[in-house]
Amino acid sequence: MIETLLPILYLVASVTFIIGLKMLGSPKSARKGNLIAGFGMCLAIAGTILFHTDSAGTHLHNIPLILGGIAVGTIIGWMMAVKVKMTAMPQMVSFFNGMGGACAALISLMEYKETGSVSAGHGAATMAGLIIGSISFSGSIIAYVKLEERMGDIRFTGQQLVNNGLLLAVLIVGACLALSALTGFPLALLLTAGALLFGVLFVLPIGGADMPVVISLLNSFTGVAAACGGFLYNNMPMLIGGILVGSAGTLLTVVMCKSMNRSIWNVLLGNFSAQGAASGATEGATGTVREVSATDAAVLMAYAKTVVIVPGYGLAVAQAQHACHQLENELEEKGVTVKYAVHPVAGRMPGHMNVLLAEADVSYDKLVEMEEINPEFPTTDVVLVVGANDVVNPAAKTDTASPIYGMPILDVELAKQVIVMKRSMKAGYAGIENELFYRPNTSMLFGDAKTSMSALVAEIKLI
Amino acid sequence: MIETLLPILYLVASVTFIIGLKMLGSPKSARKGNLIAGFGMCLAIAGTILFHTDSAGTHLHNIPLILGGIAVGTIIGWMMAVKVKMTAMPQMVSFFNGMGGACAALISLMEYKETGSVSAGHGAATMAGLIIGSISFSGSIIAYVKLEERMGDIRFTGQQLVNNGLLLAVLIVGACLALSALTGFPLALLLTAGALLFGVLFVLPIGGADMPVVISLLNSFTGVAAACGGFLYNNMPMLIGGILVGSAGTLLTVVMCKSMNRSIWNVLLGNFSAQGAASGATEGATGTVREVSATDAAVLMAYAKTVVIVPGYGLAVAQAQHACHQLENELEEKGVTVKYAVHPVAGRMPGHMNVLLAEADVSYDKLVEMEEINPEFPTTDVVLVVGANDVVNPAAKTDTASPIYGMPILDVELAKQVIVMKRSMKAGYAGIENELFYRPNTSMLFGDAKTSMSALVAEIKLI
Amino acid sequence: MTIGILLEMAQGERRVALVPASCASLIKAGHSIIIQSGAGAEAGFPDDAYVQVGAQVAARAEVLAQAACIAHVAVPTTAEIGEYPKGTSVITLVYPKRNPDTLAALAQAGVSVFAMDAMPRTTRAQNMDVLSSQNNLAGYKAVVVGANAVGRIFPLMMTAAGTVTPVKMLIYGAGVAGLQAIATAKRLGARVEVTDIRPETKEQVESLGAKFIWVEGLENVRIEGGYVAGVTDEILQKQKEAVEKSLFAADVVITTALVAGGKAPTLITAEQVSKMKFGSVIVDMATDAGGNCESSQHDTQVTVGGVTIIGGGNLAATVPTHASELYGKNVVNFLAHIAKPDGISFDTEDEIIKATLVVHNGEVKV
Amino acid sequence: MTIGILLEMAQGERRVALVPASCASLIKAGHSIIIQSGAGAEAGFPDDAYVQVGAQVAARAEVLAQAACIAHVAVPTTAEIGEYPKGTSVITLVYPKRNPDTLAALAQAGVSVFAMDAMPRTTRAQNMDVLSSQNNLAGYKAVVVGANAVGRIFPLMMTAAGTVTPVKMLIYGAGVAGLQAIATAKRLGARVEVTDIRPETKEQVESLGAKFIWVEGLENVRIEGGYVAGVTDEILQKQKEAVEKSLFAADVVITTALVAGGKAPTLITAEQVSKMKFGSVIVDMATDAGGNCESSQHDTQVTVGGVTIIGGGNLAATVPTHASELYGKNVVNFLAHIAKPDGISFDTEDEIIKATLVVHNGEVKV
Amino acid sequence: MDASTLQLIYLIVLMAFLGVELIGHVPSVLHTPLMSGANAIHGVVIIGSIIVMGHATDTASIILGFAAVVLGTLNVVGGFVVTNRMLEMFRKKQ
Amino acid sequence: MDASTLQLIYLIVLMAFLGVELIGHVPSVLHTPLMSGANAIHGVVIIGSIIVMGHATDTASIILGFAAVVLGTLNVVGGFVVTNRMLEMFRKKQ
Ligand SMILES: NC(=O)c1ccc[n+]([C@@H]2O[C@H](COP(=O)([O-])OP(=O)(O)OC[C@H]3O[C@@H](n4cnc5c(N)ncnc54)[C@H](OP(=O)(O)O)[C@@H]3O)[C@@H](O)[C@H]2O)c1
Numbered sequence A, B: 001m002i003e004t005l006l007p008i009l010y011l012v013a014s015v016t017f018i019i020g021l022k023m024l025g026s027p028k029s030a031r032k033g034n035l036i037a038g039f040g041m042c043l044a045i046a047g048t049i050l051f052h053t054d055s056a057g058t059h060l061h062n063i064p065l066i067l068g069g070i071a072v073g074t075i076i077g078w079m080m081a082v083k084v085k086m087t088a089m090p091q092m093v094s095f096f097n098g099m100g101g102a103c104a105a106l107i108s109l110m111e112y113k114e115t116g117s118v119s120a121g122h123g124a125a126t127m128a129g130l131i132i133g134s135i136s137f138s139g140s141i142i143a144y145v146k147l148e149e150r151m152g153d154i155r156f157t158g159q160q161l162v163n164n165g166l167l168l169a170v171l172i173v174g175a176c177l178a179l180s181a182l183t184g185f186p187l188a189l190l191l192t193a194g195a196l197l198f199g200v201l202f203v204l205p206i207g208g209a210d211m212p213v214v215i216s217l218l219n220s221f222t223g224v225a226a227a228c229g230g231f232l233y234n235n236m237p238m239l240i241g242g243i244l245v246g247s248a249g250t251l252l253t254v255v256m257c258k259s260m261n262r263s264i265w266n267v268l269l270g271n272f273s274a275q276g277a278a279s280g281a282t283e284g285a286t287g288t289v290r291e292v293s294a295t296d297a298a299v300l301m302a303y304a305k306t307v308v309i310v311p312g313y314g315l316a317v318a319q320a321q322h323a324c325h326q327l328e329n330e331l332e333e334k335g336v337t338v339k340y341a342v343h344p345v346a347g348r349m350p351g352h353m354n355v356l357l358a359e360a361d362v363s364y365d366k367l368v369e370m371e372e373i374n375p376e377f378p379t380t381d382v383v384l385v386v387g388a389n390d391v392v393n394p395a396a397k398t399d400t401a402s403p404i405y406g407m408p409i410l411d412v413e414l415a416k417q418v419i420v421m422k423r424s425m426k427a428g429y430a431g432i433e434n435e436l437f438y439r440p441n442t443s444m445l446f447g448d449a450k451t452s453m454s455a456l457v458a459e460i461k462l463i
Numbered sequence C, D: 001m002t003i004g005i006l007l008e009m010a011q012g013e014r015r016v017a018l019v020p021a022s023c024a025s026l027i028k029a030g031h032s033i034i035i036q037s038g039a040g041a042e043a044g045f046p047d048d049a050y051v052q053v054g055a056q057v058a059a060r061a062e063v064l065a066q067a068a069c070i071a072h073v074a075v076p077t078t079a080e081i082g083e084y085p086k087g088t089s090v091i092t093l094v095y096p097k098r099n100p101d102t103l104a105a106l107a108q109a110g111v112s113v114f115a116m117d118a119m120p121r122t123t124r125a126q127n128m129d130v131l132s133s134q135n136n137l138a139g140y141k142a143v144v145v146g147a148n149a150v151g152r153i154f155p156l157m158m159t160a161a162g163t164v165t166p167v168k169m170l171i172y173g174a175g176v177a178g179l180q181a182i183a184t185a186k187r188l189g190a191r192v193e194v195t196d197i198r199p200e201t202k203e204q205v206e207s208l209g210a211k212f213i214w215v216e217g218l219e220n221v222r223i224e225g226g227y228v229a230g231v232t233d234e235i236l237q238k239q240k241e242a243v244e245k246s247l248f249a250a251d252v253v254i255t256t257a258l259v260a261g262g263k264a265p266t267l268i269t270a271e272q273v274s275k276m277k278f279g280s281v282i283v284d285m286a287t288d289a290g291g292n293c294e295s296s297q298h299d300t301q302v303t304v305g306g307v308t309i310i311g312g313g314n315l316a317a318t319v320p321t322h323a324s325e326l327y328g329k330n331v332v333n334f335l336a337h338i339a340k341p342d343g344i345s346f347d348t349e350d351e352i353i354k355a356t357l358v359v360h361n362g363e364v365k366v
Numbered sequence E, F: 001m002d003a004s005t006l007q008l009i010y011l012i013v014l015m016a017f018l019g020v021e022l023i024g025h026v027p028s029v030l031h032t033p034l035m036s037g038a039n040a041i042h043g044v045v046i047i048g049s050i051i052v053m054g055h056a057t058d059t060a061s062i063i064l065g066f067a068a069v070v071l072g073t074l075n076v077v078g079g080f081v082v083t084n085r086m087l088e089m090f091r092k093k094q
């Protein structure tokens, strides 16, 4: 009985990984998915401690120490995870990823120390786990440090050459050890050092904005390293979990690059060229501009309590009023309160917005005048600015030299999130820069307003 | 070299099955997916003939006979497949499915004849293949015959009892044979006969409208039978292909039931109760009414060349004009030509439709008068009737007793496909039945026009 | 058959019974047309246009002498009746219930009269239904007239000089004219409320985006042939109370309520007018039938205590081009039904002829 | 400061300079208001309403005697100028370029005059910009007037009695009035074409769903401060040719073209009028500045060869309620800028005062 | 349980997941073609019949095997061709 | 190639497909949580460290093994908790 329990537990755990990962892919189920995968993990760990036997049938030793190690890890991990600020999440993920990589590397190292390379397959798995785990560990730690802004990008001439050479050397030594062409634990330690160094060199030159991609890549690396461990111990959850993360992580990396409109090679190697730093965020005269995809904007709005739409001349140019009304409907169906903030001079004629919105059959009751809506912005979750510019330009309040100084504007910048739909960074009627676009709580959804609006509607329907 | 070629070919074939099945799930890629899977199948067959060796390393004998069999099968299969009428496709699928089941059953039978039951696992696989294959064969053939309308539903009291008893007997004998508790080829033949009989009895009482569900279920049965063969010969493509079809087929069956708003149990067992025959098609005074789902309607329209929308009073009641305009836009983006056929008395006031469509910003150029559009219907692919009734009632042309006799109507029934959106089978203003709804080329999309319209738009976006 | 068209002599009548396009259809059907010179001018159709389609342009006397059938729009005046040669058939608006004297005069003149307004409201007769075609235009025009008269603009506008609130409109009666008035007012951006006593109009009104004022007990109102059958005074009283709040808040009021050809119900009393908003406007489209507002006067504009009341009995005549086009088409369809090239059928077995032939053989038939 | 409001004496002027709501704002800001009895009646604001917000209602002479500043709408007539006590400040429409005589008379009367129409068209001054607020309403009203006059209905309608084709409308000038006219005409269902000589108006016109008639060489027109700077005769000629087809097909034409306060350009010649569609209507909104159509006459309606030409110089005055509301708000914003409770600032360092103060210390400043 | 059987079980479980994942959101017009395509895929059972036939020696087996090959081929060829025909309607318009 | 290895290869290929299928259409706001969740899942490597530790006998191995267990636990616990925190924002509004 007892000996079939572990395979069953393992099978359940593997299945929870699959289901959990699947559920993580949709906002509605993501939280549950995480919990399910976590539950499966607990099962697998408990099962291993209780029921694992080696081929000879002996149970595990050192149980108190193992439990102690788990306790220590749990306390530290939990503390770190709950204390970290929301903005520091990415580096935290990177850190934990590094821990996993180190763990995998250690296992391989110990395996090699105990048994050496039994067969080509066994040796390959050992060495792969060692090399990949080490790279993942040191790379993740560097990524962590860089995101914590304790280190800048470091580039030197010939860096790529050095990297490639090092990688080649590591691979050759690893292969030799695997095939038992070379042997010896010290050599394995040297190999580890080499791999660690490569991890460092690999991440060093990559710009901060590209770090998420790198972390995702290293994440899938750790997955593969874990799978190697699974291969070594013929352990299915490790194999399944590892490969799953390896393949899903790789796809995720590619998707992330795509959503930045770049190839993965450009991200990883582009840094060596001068314009490498270009990325989703653009440095402007007044600061950094953040872009947002229609998908993200849709999720932001769908999970908001209140959304205020600020229509401007761009809405008219794009003839996006019908799509806008639809967006309103979709959001309201999701329980979001939607209002329109109509600025008295939005558009190019008095009442321009009224004409458009009436045409799209937007109820008069949803239109709110500037004086009434302005006090509401601080409690608004998301403001969607549709082709408006001058009427939301904070310069009107602060910059006495500005031609629009003194004009009352919509104080959208007080809202928690501002999404601005326009085609470019170009100015509006008054011909002046708009500082709003550079605010930290502003993100830009570039493109024709009608196209963007339709994309938003489609995305919101999927949520 | 040569001996690794077959596993590689098999792997490739397995992957093509996965990819092919995936691609079959979307209208855009379905054709290609079918070809890819077919290509993989050719590889697997050719590889088997050329490279297969048993454990002793001997190649296959009887190659000419094998090729002859394949030739015969190919010619017959091809002929049948290209000659069958489009309307007879479902029974054709059922027929071919039966062939697959028979093939699986034969293999198991021969395997049992040659080797008996080697182990519990081997025996179980053999017997499962035999039983499931046989049921699939005889069930499919009955489904085929029923769909060809050469046989009606046959029900008798106590049928369910007989079925359950027979199934139990078959399972018990099968288990005994598998565990070698009983032995002997004649017994296996008896078992086969029992399974065949069960297949017949299982399908006999099920109504014609539910046949697609049954075929889908038998299809997944055959998949499992094929997988059993894969288990017997440790043959991966058979295993992969079989299980893939088994699981996908089961899901598909469930989905099909769901889209009929019924549970699978209701479909399979509901026939024994009196009202069992209820299904997607309703018998009306004048004939049968076919329902269509928003998804199907969307695909029909998206792949049409010309769509004519006929708005009526229901469009106004539902206030679906904006959604309607959006549908028009989505279709036009897909290259479909869309026009509106405006009947002079549609709605409840002169120009009612014009008011609505103008509000939704439908271009005047898209509105076509009755006299102009009527000659175009015979070449129209799809007519979408949105909450209109009297103005498309053919009784106006034929039934002198009808209160609308003599009123010129829109001859939508001449189009290839007519989709009617309304909430029920209720009459319109004139209070009379509409024979159009019972025509073979008409299908009903029940529900509030605005809801249905939005669903259509969402579906078309996904295509 | 020779069909004659005369210049309309009724005051304010700018329509013409047949426009060139309708003449063309009739000529194609084998009839010939003779038209008084200048008959179409006010409606935007000069003589040339008629000549081009093959009609003969002549003096009035000539038309009267030659025509076997006269197509006419307005209710014939006494002068006009005097001119008709005996035996002529006249196709025209008559409103038999409201104009018994005219009918008697016509009978005496020995003409046969088809009343276009008496057309049955059946699906089959829809394309000859002048009440629908003309009231539809009139409903549109009533809104334009109201918009022209009121000191406000219709739509909501949020501008640098402040927000302009939308006009509040109240419409009595959601028949053909009322529905079109709703649609037009909504287009211009007004907030529209509507009252009617046929319960099924609620859905129709809402299908045009306006608000229907529900009156308790409305579900019990009986309908016959599309018209209200029996309306109790109780329900009218309840209606009056239910709409009062909207009436006193309204900037523009349009009344279209009629009861099956008879006298129009009085829906706005003089006392109510005195409580209405300063500067508001009433367009009473029922003045031909006595008016829905006590203070309204036929075809003129009066101002009572800051409220402008416009008597708009014949608004279709103020869009004569389109009105004549549609009227002409109705007449063509009607003639296609009742006439062959050799003459008109007076067969009262036919439901449509029975309903419309109000004077024949010197007899009044209603 | 005491601000006075008088009954407007210019012909056809129904607006009032300050409505009760604006009086309330001014009183809150520390001013006091005195208003001639009945001054607001035509605009829909009875004396009561003024009294309620704390204004004093008095006879005309009393108002003239007490007010330090008079808020006025129409260009002052000679009679009015004669009444103003010396030293009074008058805030009003003046159109200095078009009315040099009025300016001279005002200077002689010794009053200080702020011309609301001379407001700079800057973003800051937008809420005092009466040209925007009034022309906007006028643009809307021009369409209503056109719809009222033309013998057709605007929207497309497919009915049992045939299809009514939509009105074809041509609009000259896509400034504030023109754009609102486009919007209103589109709402009513017309097909709208537009011509202007500022190239950027193309996008604006299209943003309202109308068709812009492009003229070759338009991209070269220079703009200064929102106004056309130099228009060559060549381009005007090209424009004339480009729009002719649309003009001759149009059912309703609205002209709004102005050039920076001066004489309006002549865009429709008498010869062109003669070729227009029988029954079509022209609403010339530029008659105050001489008119865009050669045949138009100020504030009256003429018919030339079947074409009705309406001189609509002061259409805003025909929607006096809303027009006064917006004008009043403009004046309040302007006074907030130039006046404290103790009096008005004549500091011409200020861009807005500099632009609007056209008569001061007996001198004409433009 | 030996490693191979364990792996087979995992394989089967994974396959089942994959099968379900692959079908995911299929428009219902594709139900029949999809069913037909799946039908063609399980025609892979023909491989089993080929193997059996290849090892058959006695006449009975040969006859049965031949029949199995023919039936399997019918399933494969008929399945793919029928599916292809059904999918004709999704051909892009030119 | 023995059956077990072959099955392993199939297993790996299928897993890869499944992984890719599972991620499919993920909105990009979920990229980071998804990455973090995946990160937690590969924490399953802790099982390896437990096994190693369970068989360790010499002090060096015990120390290394202990370290591996701690690191693995960090990965698991930190990973799941961080993911959970990130996903707070998707909690349904009440
Ligand atoms: N209301 C009036 O009466 C009136 C009259 C005259 C002038 N104005 C002036 O007009 C301005 C109105 O402010 P506003 O915020 O409404 O407009 P705005 O400041 O002119 O800004 C409009 C913005 O819309 C964007 N846009 C244009 N076409 C677009 C499209 N197809 N899709 C997406 N975005 C598009 C443009 O950016 P991209 O080019 O990057 O897309 C532009 O920055 C004020 O300065 C006001 O003073 C008003």
Ligand SMILES: NC(=O)c1ccc[n+]([C@@H]2O[C@H](COP(=O)([O-])OP(=O)(O)OC[C@H]3O[C@@H](n4cnc5c(N)ncnc54)[C@H](OP(=O)(O)O)[C@@H]3O)[C@@H](O)[C@H]2O)c1
Pocket: B311, B312, B313, B314, B315, B317, B318, B344, B345, B346, B347, B348, B349, B350, B351, B352, B386, B387, B388, B389, B390, B391, B392, B421, B422, B423, B424, B425, B426, B427, B428, B429, B430, B447, B448, B449, B450, C123, C126, C132
């Ligand atoms: N145009 C005019 O001037 C005028 C005036 C008066 C009368 N009429 C008469 O009105 C009729 C007009 O014909 P028609 O075809 O336009 O209308 P109809 O014959 O009255 O049919 C309208 C159909 O729309 C459906 N419907 C209602 N609400 C709906 C909703 N929310 N969603 C989906 N469907 C809805 C109804 O079926 P369900 O209840 O099953 O949903 C009904 O059968 C003619 O008989 C004409 O003679 C016309």
Ligand SMILES: NC(=O)c1ccc[n+]([C@@H]2O[C@H](COP(=O)([O-])OP(=O)(O)OC[C@H]3O[C@@H](n4cnc5c(N)ncnc54)[C@H](O)[C@@H]3O)[C@@H](O)[C@H]2O)c1
Pocket: B345, B348, C121, C122, C123, C126, C129, C131, C132, C135, C172, C173, C174, C175, C176, C177, C178, C195, C196, C197, C198, C201, C225, C226, C227, C228, C236, C239, C256, C257, C258, C259, C260, C261, C265, C267
């Ligand atoms: N069969 C057809 O195809 C066809 C064609 C045209 C009209 N019709 C129908 O004929 C009917 C009459 O239309 P109409 O426009 O000629 O009507 P109408 O001109 O006789 O009356 C106008 C409206 O006033 C309403 N009314 C009467 N008393 C009222 C009161 N006290 N308060 C408020 N409203 C009151 C009526 O209910 C009607 O809706 C409608 O049902 C219309 O749909 C049918």
Ligand SMILES: NC(=O)c1ccc[n+]([C@@H]2O[C@H](COP(=O)([O-])OP(=O)(O)OC[C@H]3O[C@@H](n4cnc5c(N)ncnc54)[C@H](O)[C@@H]3O)[C@@H](O)[C@H]2O)c1
Pocket: A345, A348, D121, D122, D123, D126, D129, D131, D132, D135, D172, D173, D174, D175, D176, D177, D178, D195, D196, D197, D198, D201, D225, D226, D227, D228, D236, D239, D256, D257, D258, D259, D260, D261, D265, D267
């Ligand atoms: N800064 C602001 O916020 C603000 C406020 C209001 C107006 N404006 C701008 O001021 C400008 C003037 O507006 P307006 O309405 O007072 O203009 P206007 O009344 O002076 O002229 C009306 C229109 O006629 C056009 N026109 C002149 N000659 C023409 C010709 N030959 N043919 C056709 N059209 C001709 C002009 O280009 C203008 O569009 C516009 O650009 C407007 O957007 C700006």
